[in-house]
Amino acid sequence: MMLEREIVVVGAGPAGLSAALEAARTGARVLLVDENSKPGGQLFKQIHKFFGSKDHQAGVRGIDIGTQLLKDAEDLDIEVWLDAEVCGIFNQSDVWIVRNREHTVNVRAKRIILATGAVENAVNFPGWTLPGVMGAGAAQTMINLHRVLPGERFLMIGSGNVGVIVSYQLLQAGGDVKAVVEAAPRLGGYGVHTAKVRRAGVPFYTSHTVLEARGTDHVESATIVQLDESWKPIAGTEKDLDVDTICIAAGLTPLVELAFAAGCAPVYSPLLGGMVPLHDRSMRTSIPSIYIAGDISGVEEASTAMEEGRMAGLCAAHSLGYVDEDTYTYGFAAAEGRMLALRSGMFGQKRRDAKAAIIAYNEG
Amino acid sequence: MRRIVEHPVLGALPESEMVRIIVDGEELWARKGEMIAAALMASGKQYFRKTIKVHEPRGIYCGIGRCTDCVMTVNGIPNVRTCITAVEEGMVIQTQMGYGAWNTQEGQ
Numbered sequence: 001m002m003l004e005r006e007i008v009v010v011g012a013g014p015a016g017l018s019a020a021l022e023a024a025r026t027g028a029r030v031l032l033v034d035e036n037s038k039p040g041g042q043l044f045k046q047i048h049k050f051f052g053s054k055d056h057q058a059g060v061r062g063i064d065i066g067t068q069l070l071k072d073a074e075d076l077d078i079e080v081w082l083d084a085e086v087c088g089i090f091n092q093s094d095v096w097i098v099r100n101r102e103h104t105v106n107v108r109a110k111r112i113i114l115a116t117g118a119v120e121n122a123v124n125f126p127g128w129t130l131p132g133v134m135g136a137g138a139a140q141t142m143i144n145l146h147r148v149l150p151g152e153r154f155l156m157i158g159s160g161n162v163g164v165i166v167s168y169q170l171l172q173a174g175g176d177v178k179a180v181v182e183a184a185p186r187l188g189g190y191g192v193h194t195a196k197v198r199r200a201g202v203p204f205y206t207s208h209t210v211l212e213a214r215g216t217d218h219v220e221s222a223t224i225v226q227l228d229e230s231w232k233p234i235a236g237t238e239k240d241l242d243v244d245t246i247c248i249a250a251g252l253t254p255l256v257e258l259a260f261a262a263g264c265a266p267v268y269s270p271l272l273g274g275m276v277p278l279h280d281r282s283m284r285t286s287i288p289s290i291y292i293a294g295d296i297s298g299v300e301e302a303s304t305a306m307e308e309g310r311m312a313g314l315c316a317a318h319s320l321g322y323v324d325e326d327t328y329t330y331g332f333a334a335a336e337g338r339m340l341a342l343r344s345g346m347f348g349q350k351r352r353d354a355k356a357a358i359i360a361y362n363e364g
Numbered sequence: 365m366r367r368i369v370e371h372p373v374l375g376a377l378p379e380s381e382m383v384r385i386i387v388d389g390e391e392l393w394a395r396k397g398e399m400i401a402a403a404l405m406a407s408g409k410q411y412f413r414k415t416i417k418v419h420e421p422r423g424i425y426c427g428i429g430r431c432t433d434c435v436m437t438v439n440g441i442p443n444v445r446t447c448i449t450a451v452e453e454g455m456v457i458q459t460q461m462g463y464g465a466w467n468t469q470e471g472q
Binding site: 151 | 365366367368371372373374377398399401402405406410411412420421422423424425426427428429430431433447448450
């Protein structure tokens with residue numbers, strides 16, 4: 001059986017929801033699918049206030065943005081399939097979906113928007129497979145979504161935004177963060193988040209890494225060590241920490257499998273997480289019927305993911321004749337403007353350059 | 365490992381209907397609709413499975429259904445991702461050894 005929809009959006013996180021909303025507002029018939037039993041992706045575990053300006057809902061918590069997006073999707077009567085795993089895309093249009101882990105449905109789409117997100121990177125060290133070693137995002141999911149503290153005494157590996165935000169949220173949840181270690185000589189996160197963790201008395205160790213985790217059935221302790229200028233451990237600087245949980249915040253990798261299996265051309269962008277589908281300013285890939293948005297197009301933040309989603313939704317709908325030229329031109333420029341604003345400043349400029357490089361490569 | 369009852373941003377843990385699950389033969393109460401992994405970690409379970417060759421323990425790693433480190437045998441079906449599978453009344457959950465084995469009515 002082959003169903004037909006105008007636009008199929010894969011992934012109901014911030015990017016996918018925004019794409020579906022933007023496209024549906026133009027009148028396009030949208031189907032939004034997500035493999036999870038609840039929509040929102042990773043938005044609902046983000047209980048901190050977002051950055052940016054008023055246009056980007058700065059000062060609003062991710063969890064509240066998620067609630068609003070879901071309400072908008074309901075108001076617009078967007079068709080949402082949950083527990084729906086997309087297993088492949090054929091002929092650049094046919095989306096193979098397994099629903100409720102039981103049966104297959106094929107949906108022929110005129111346009112497909114992939115908003116599959118990203119997955120956390122691992123850091124390997126002796127003992128890293130022990131229970132109690134987990135992604136920082138996994139710990140964040142446990143505390144903020146499931147309301148379960150996965151341990152009592154935490155070691156955070158990585159001082160970027162995810163590392164410091166999750167450290168603070170572990171403290172809010174009642175955990176004891178024994179240390180944040182950072183392999184680089186400088187801290188990586190926004191000052192405001194880092195400062196909150198420091199004010200709480202958590203020690204930060206720059207030029208340090210985790211050497212080993214020990215335990216029988218679960219982490220019982222860990223050793224950290226100082227690194228020299230060539231990132232090699234310095235003997236004699238080992239320090240044992242009494243921790244039962246080690247969180248790894250070492251960046252994310254875009255979830256690109258669906259796009260590449262569908263035949264989208266790749267491009268390498270180390271700053272944005274590795275291989276990503278080549279795309280243009282409208283978020284369209286090398287396959288004209290397939291668009292991308294959010295972390296799949298390069299790891300950034302939920303704010304940029306939402307803007308990319310709006311851009312992809314607008315452009316996909318426009319390519320189907322849903323938007324008049326004036327509205328499209330205005331909407332495109334406005335979306336680009338908001339994205340540039342998010343990709344500015346000391347942290348944003350690098351991402352802006354990396355995105356520009358992908359788009360320039362695409363344009364030849 | 366414990367439930368977060370009070371939270372400065374999220375407030376008090378809402379009351380929930382409870383369901384009964386069987387974990388390695390022992391009865392455990394879980395919050396209706398929560399993920400298996402959450403219920404087990406709240407109860408203090410140290411590991412979810414052991415690897416096939418050297419029997420090393422494993423638990424959750426990614427927490428969002430990607431890494432498959434947290435799989436267990438659930439209602440006789442091996443390799444169920446416990447971080448994204450919700451508990452159900454009467455669910456039988458077993459610590460998985462290696463690849464596990466099918467043990468369902470249909471599979472036998």
